[in-house]
Amino acid sequence: MIHVSTKECAGGVVGRITLDRAEKKNALTPLMIAGIVAAVRELVGEERKDTGGTPMPRIGSIVLEGNGAAFCAGFDLTLCRENSDALDQLLAGLSGTIRVLRRCEVPVVLAAHGAAIAGGCALLGGADVVVTHHEAKIGYPVVRLGISPAVSAPFLRQSVGDGKTRERMLDSGLISGWEAFRMGLAHECLEDAGKVRDRAMVIAEQLAAKPRWGMAATKRWMNRVDGSDHDEWAERALAASMGLVGSGEERERLAAMWKAG
Amino acid sequence: MSNLVELNVHGGIATLMLNRPEQRNALSVELLRALHEGLDGVPGDARVVILTGAGKSFCAGMDLKEVLGEEGKEPGSENRGTQALKLLTLLAEAAVKLRSLPAVTIAAVNGAAIGGGCGLTTVCDFAITHAESKMGFPEVDLGVCPAVVAPWLVRKIGAGRARAMLLRGGLMSGREAHAAGLVSECVESREGLDAAVQSLAERLATGGPKALAATKRLLNEIDGSMDLELARRSAKVSADVLGMPEAVAMLRAKMG
Numbered sequence: 001m002i003h004v005s006t007k008e009c010a011g012g013v014v015g016r017i018t019l020d021r022a023e024k025k026n027a028l029t030p031l032m033i034a035g036i037v038a039a040v041r042e043l044v045g046e047e048r049k050d051t052g053g054t055p056m057p058r059i060g061s062i063v064l065e066g067n068g069a070a071f072c073a074g075f076d077l078t079l080c081r082e083n084s085d086a087l088d089q090l091l092a093g094l095s096g097t098i099r100v101l102r103r104c105e106v107p108v109v110l111a112a113h114g115a116a117i118a119g120g121c122a123l124l125g126g127a128d129v130v131v132t133h134h135e136a137k138i139g140y141p142v143v144r145l146g147i148s149p150a151v152s153a154p155f156l157r158q159s160v161g162d163g164k165t166r167e168r169m170l171d172s173g174l175i176s177g178w179e180a181f182r183m184g185l186a187h188e189c190l191e192d193a194g195k196v197r198d199r200a201m202v203i204a205e206q207l208a209a210k211p212r213w214g215m216a217a218t219k220r221w222m223n224r225v226d227g228s229d230h231d232e233w234a235e236r237a238l239a240a241s242m243g244l245v246g247s248g249e250e251r252e253r254l255a256a257m258w259k260a261g
Numbered sequence: 262m263s264n265l266v267e268l269n270v271h272g273g274i275a276t277l278m279l280n281r282p283e284q285r286n287a288l289s290v291e292l293l294r295a296l297h298e299g300l301d302g303v304p305g306d307a308r309v310v311i312l313t314g315a316g317k318s319f320c321a322g323m324d325l326k327e328v329l330g331e332e333g334k335e336p337g338s339e340n341r342g343t344q345a346l347k348l349l350t351l352l353a354e355a356a357v358k359l360r361s362l363p364a365v366t367i368a369a370v371n372g373a374a375i376g377g378g379c380g381l382t383t384v385c386d387f388a389i390t391h392a393e394s395k396m397g398f399p400e401v402d403l404g405v406c407p408a409v410v411a412p413w414l415v416r417k418i419g420a421g422r423a424r425a426m427l428l429r430g431g432l433m434s435g436r437e438a439h440a441a442g443l444v445s446e447c448v449e450s451r452e453g454l455d456a457a458v459q460s461l462a463e464r465l466a467t468g469g470p471k472a473l474a475a476t477k478r479l480l481n482e483i484d485g486s487m488d489l490e491l492a493r494r495s496a497k498v499s500a501d502v503l504g505m506p507e508a509v510a511m512l513r514a515k516m517g
Contacts (some may be wrong), residue, residue, distance in 0.1 A: 143468035150479040162484040163417035165447060166386050167445050169476050170365050173464055233483060240479040249471045 002035030004042060007201070011209020012060035015043035015106075015200065020251045022068025027076035028119050031085065033093035036064075037100050039042025041157070044104045057105055060208025064101070064127060065111040065197050071136070077145070081258060087147070087245045094119050095151050099128030102155065102228045105216045107207045111200035112186065113193050114176065118149065124185060124218035124251040125155030128219065129207075131200045132186040133193040136177035142174040145257060146250035154233040158226045160184045266295035267315075268302050274462050275307040275364065282316025287324040288377050292506070293351035300358045308466040308473065310362055311458060312385055313369035319394070320378025323348060325512050328503060352377055353409050356384045360486045361476035365465045368504040369458040370394055370444065371451065374486075375432070378444075378499040380410030383417040386477070387465075389458050391451045396443060397432035398457035403515060404432040404508035408498035412491055416484045418442040 003018040017039045019026035026032075044057040066072050075094075079086040101108050101123070112125035115137045124130050124138075132138070140149040149169050157165040164183045168175070182188035188203075190196055207215070223229040244250055267278045277299045279286035286292070287336075303310055314320050328345045329463040359366060359381070368382035370390035370436050379396050382388040390396065398414070406425050414423040418441060426441065439447035448457045466474075502508055 001408055089495060143472040146469035146472045147362075148472045148475045148479070150476050153476075153483060157483065161419045162480070163419070163442060166480050166484075169462075169472060170386055170468070171465060172468055236482065237479055240475050242297045244471055244475055247471055253469055 001029070002034045002039055002091060005037040006043070006059060007205075008107050009205040009208060011205065013058055014204045014206070014208050015039075015059040015062045016201075017043075017062060017064050019066040019072055020063075021080040022066075022070075024076060025070035025073035025115065026066040026068065026120070027073045027111060028090065029076050029079060030089040030093055033090065033097050035094075036097050040100050042104055044050060057212075059104050060104060060210070060212060061105070062101075062108045063111060063197075063200050063204045064123065065200060066114070070117075070118055070120070071110075071112045072123060074118030074120050074142070077254060077257070080254060084246065088114060089241055090119065091151050091238060091241050091245070094122055095234055098122060098126035098152065098155050099228075099231070103223060105117040105219070106107070106212075107204075107215065107219060109200045109204045109207065111197045112136055112138065112180075113196035117174070121162050122149070122152035122155070125159060129188075129200075129203055130180075130186040131188045131190065131196050131203065132177035132180055133190045134176060136180070136193070137174045138180045138185065139171075139174035140169055141172040141174060145171065145254040146244065146252070148241045148244050150237045151242075154227070154235070154237050156185075158228060158232050229230045264295075265289075265292045266299040268299045270304055270307060273308040273466050274311065274509060275309070276311045276313065277303070278315050279312050279314040279320055280399075280408075281320070282314075284324065285321035285373065286314040286316070286378070287320035287321045288352060288392070289324040289327050290348050292324075293348065293355055296355050297358065298352070300355065300362065301364060302337050303364065305363075305471070307364045308468065308470055309462045310364045311369050311462060312359070312366060312381065313371055313458075314378075318372040318378075319368070319370045319374040320381060321373060322376030322378045323352075325516055327386045329512055329516070331508065336468065338476070342500065345503045346497065346500035349409050349500045350493060351404060351487045353492035353496040355491070356381065356409075356413060357487065357489050359384050360481060363470070363477060365468070365473055367458060367462060367465075368433070368444075369454060370396065371454060376400055377406065377410065380413055383390070383410065383413040383443065387446075387461060389446045389448070389454065389461065390438060390456050391448050392434060393451065394435040394438075395432045396435065396438040397430075399429050399430045399432055401428060401458045402430040404502070404505070406499050406502035408495040408502075409492070412485070412488075416486065457507040468484065479486045
């Protein structure tokens with residue numbers, strides 16, 4: 001369900017991670033989430049604790065994309081029907097995945113060519129550059145299900161600031177790709193959904209061609225400046241979301257959703 | 262509760278209306294006390310709280326007559342300083358109380374929202390206005406320091422844009438306020454405002470109360486909204502500058 005490949009280009013190598021569960025709109029399972037983390041580590045190597053002596057990764061950038069019409073519809077909540085631990089696993093995995101994407105040594109370009117909902121939208125917070133299209137549907141409709149999207153708040157605020165984060169987290173309505181672009185959640189917005197993934201690859205190729213040490217040092221420094229390299233807030237946000245797992249409100253609303261089909 | 266702030270509750274949506282239309286809902290000590298009472302009276306099971314103003318204005322800011330005291334008082338007099346600090350501290354504490362509500366808050370900016378009135382809109386989670394409304398922070402134009410609203414504006418639109426907005430002073434249209442990120446939605450005319458607010462309120466009310474409250478609590482922690490000491494210090498800074506001769510002279514001139 002996760003494809004990993006590389007593409008040689010004029011200036012270097014681009015790593016490509018593709019969500020490949022199109023029939024389920026790339027809804028995330030714990031296995032897929034673990035697959036994204038494994039893919040980043042396979043492509044880039046483990047997160048480095050210092051800057052000395054370690055060889056640079058062989059790739060210069062990563063594209064994260066999805067097959068089918070949607071980028072990612074969020075968690076596969078049907079898993080929570082049989083497994084009461086599934087939501088905990090998904091939330092913890094998502095938090096870890098965003099951190100791994102954010103902290104890996106190379107820039108991550110995300111192609112939101114179609115819907116990026118809930119956990120799918122949260123992945124945008126792990127990327128350095130996001131490409132979308134005008135009519136993509138983006139947002140966090142999960143408060144309606146008694147689930148708190150708090151887990152991704154520390155990363156969303158780094159992209160769009162506290163005011164917009166508040167609006168997006170509390171409003172279960174979805175916004176268009178154009179609105180996401182206007183608020184800074186996406187950095188390029190195309191009119192043609194079919195060109196989004198190609199455009200993301202072009203950007204990734206340009207980034208892969210840039211000097212590696214400078215790029216890695218810049219990303220590392222940006223993470224330091226905006227707090228992406230600190231775990232405290234990520235852990236507190238994860239705890240806020242996990243604190244509601246199993247609540248009566250969540251169980252009732254999920255049950256109503258499953259019943260409605 | 263004084264009728265200076267009216268609280269109405271319908272189906273999980275509570276509305277707090279500043280009700281001093283003859284003074285454009287200017288913030289007096291009495292009105293702010295009523296606002297505190299109103300906030301305390303919001304039912305625990307309310308999912309959405311709408312803050313709005315009676316009449317044509319949302320809120321014209323501080324009641325200057327009350328801040329300046331009686332004619333003939335010397336600038337910086339103890340009486341004036343005490344009154345200004347009391348008023349601004351009440352405003353600062355009301356802002357923290359408003360922010361701490363577990364319900365999602367919407368400022369329905371029906372008309373002018375100036376200075377502290379505009380500040381109240383930035384404390385709400387959402388704000389909706391119409392294209393012809395007037396919003397902004399003209400404090401520096403009057404020799405006054407908008408310290409009490411500064412932390413909320415920084416949280417709303419970011420430090421860089423807040424700095425420019427507060428230092429440039431002046432007012433902007435509802436449309437400009439939307440472009441600046443001060444409001445989340447701007448409808449074309451006053452006539453369309455109520456429907457837009459109701460639509461947003463009903464959508465927000467579909468959220469799980471526990472999920473909304475937990476999310477708000479985390480957001481308030483992350484952005485430092487519950488820092489009551491900072492709010493009170495900000496009130497003190499604003500009150501100190503209000504007592505200075507420059508501000509007193511300019512405010513008196515504005516009042517005519």
